[in-house]
Amino acid sequence: MKTLLNSILARFSESRSWKSGLEACPQCRTPLEEDSVHAVKCCRDCSGVWVVPCLVKLLLTSPEKSVAHLLSGEIQDELTHQPGPKRDCPTCRCHMKNYLFQKESNLWLDACPKGCGVWFDSGEFALARRLEAKKQP
Ligand SMILES: [Zn+2]
Numbered sequence: 001m002k003t004l005l006n007s008i009l010a011r012f013s014e015s016r017s018w019k020s021g022l023e024a025c026p027q028c029r030t031p032l033e034e035d036s037v038h039a040v041k042c043c044r045d046c047s048g049v050w051v052v053p054c055l056v057k058l059l060l061t062s063p064e065k066s067v068a069h070l071l072s073g074e075i076q077d078e079l080t081h082q083p084g085p086k087r088d089c090p091t092c093r094c095h096m097k098n099y100l101f102q103k104e105s106n107l108w109l110d111a112c113p114k115g116c117g118v119w120f121d122s123g124e125f126a127l128a129r130r131l132e133a134k135k136q137p
């Protein structure tokens with residue numbers, strides 16, 4: 001069953017602050033580093049990005065120069081990111097779920113069902129921005 005990312009963004013749209021503590025990358029277990037500007041956390045090893053749900057839409061529609069440092073990683077145009085093996089939420093350690101970014105897209109993202117955050121693999125953040133921009137009239 002497909003669950004759209006919007007459902008979790010809507011459920012957790014209120015402001016949230018990070019819990020303090022060491023959060024490890026769900027992909028490579030490297031401790032995530034906090035981004036001072038945008039309240040996101042990044043993995044230096046795999047360029048994955050961990051974003052609180054209330055910030056996702058904002059970051060996806062921000063001017064490119066303000067999020068340029070989050071856009072590392074190669075964009076694959078036909079990225080068919082199928083639901084993959086279960087990963088753990090970096091914040092609360094529960095199993096993350098796969099959410100479809102948009103009805104028309106093939107981009108699947110991991111997100112914590114409790115609203116801790118949304119995980120973007122390397123290149124996925126840039127691809128999500130591109131898909132979001134396409135949607136704008
Ligand atoms: Zn990583």
Ligand SMILES: [Zn+2]
Binds near residue numbers: 089091092093113116
């Ligand atoms: Zn969580």
